Amino acid sequence: MYADITIKARCDNPAEVESILLGLNATYQGQDVQTDTYYESEYGKLKHRQGNIENVLIHYNRTRLEEAHQTEVLLYLKNPSAATVAAVCQGKRILGQVKKRRKIFFIDNVKFHLDQIQDLGTFVEIEAIDLEGSVGTEVLQQQCDYYKEMLQIQDEDIITSAYTDLLQIQKPVIPNA
Template sequence: MYADITIKARCENPEDAESILLGLNAVFQGQDVQTDTYYETDNGKLKHRQGNIENVLIHYRRTYLGEAQKTEVFLYLKNPSAGTVAEICHGKGVLGQVKKIRKIFFIDNVKFHLDQIEGLGSFIEIEAIDLEGSVGLEVLQQQCDYYKDLLQISDEDLVTSAYTDLIHHS
C-alpha cells in the first residue's frame, strides 16, 4: 500500500536548496504552475490539483510524527476528467485555494518540491515515497532526516500545517 513521509519547511534561499539538489544529481522534473482546491470532507482532506505537470484528485489524511507527517491515501486519480471531479466534489463546499509555482525534483524514491506560494513565500518539501509498501516507514523517515540535514533545514523552519491552513491564518 502507498505510504509517504513528508517534511515541509520555510525556505529562505530556494536557489541554494536547488543548487544542493542538483549537486546530489537530483532529476529535475520541471516547473509546475498549480492551483489546489480543497473541498469539505468528513475525514482528512479532499484536494483537486490542477497543474501543467501534476493533475490529481486526492483524498488523504496526514498524521503528525513529530516534525514529519505520514500520509494515508484513500483516493488518488491522475488526470481526472471534469465529469469525475464534478461527481466526487458535487455539493461539497470549497474550503480554500492555494496557488503556487512548484519546481519538482527526484532522487530515487524521494520527491522534492521547491514551492513559491502566493501570499506566503518560499517553502521546501521532502516527500519519501513507498509506492508498493516495500520500503517501510522507518526507512522513509531516515531518508527525510538525511535530506533535511543535507539541505540544512533547521527545526525552527519546519511547518506542520497545510498551505491552505497557513493562508487562512496569515
C-alpha cells in the same frame, strides 16, 4: 498502499537548495503552476490539484509526527476527467485554495518541492514515497532526516501546518454578513 513521510520548511534561499539537489544528481521534472482546491470531507482531506505537470484528484489522511507528517492516500487519480471531478466533488463545500509555483525534483523514491506560495513565501518539501507498501515508514523517515540534513534545513524553519491553514492565518475567513 501508497504512503509517504513529508517534511516541509520555510526556505530563505531556494537557489542554494536547488544547487544542492542538482549536486546530489536529483532529476529536475520542471516547474508546475498549480491550484489546489480543497473540499469538505468527512475524513482526511479531498484535494483537486490542477497544474501543467501534476493534475490529480486525491483523498488522503495525514498524521502529524514530530516534525514530519505521515500520509495515507485513499484515492489518487492522475489526470481526472471533469466528469470524475464533478462526481466526486459536486455538492461539497470548497474549504480553500492554494496557488503556487512548484519546482519538482526526484532522487529515487524521494520527491522534493520548491514551492513559491502566493501570499506566504517560499518553502521546501521532502516527500519520501512508498507506492507499494514495501519500503516502510521507518526507512521513509530516515530518508527525510538524511535529506533534511543535506539541505541544511533548521528545526526552527520546519512547518507542521498545511498551506491552507497558513493562508487562513494570513487572511482569516470572514463569515457572510
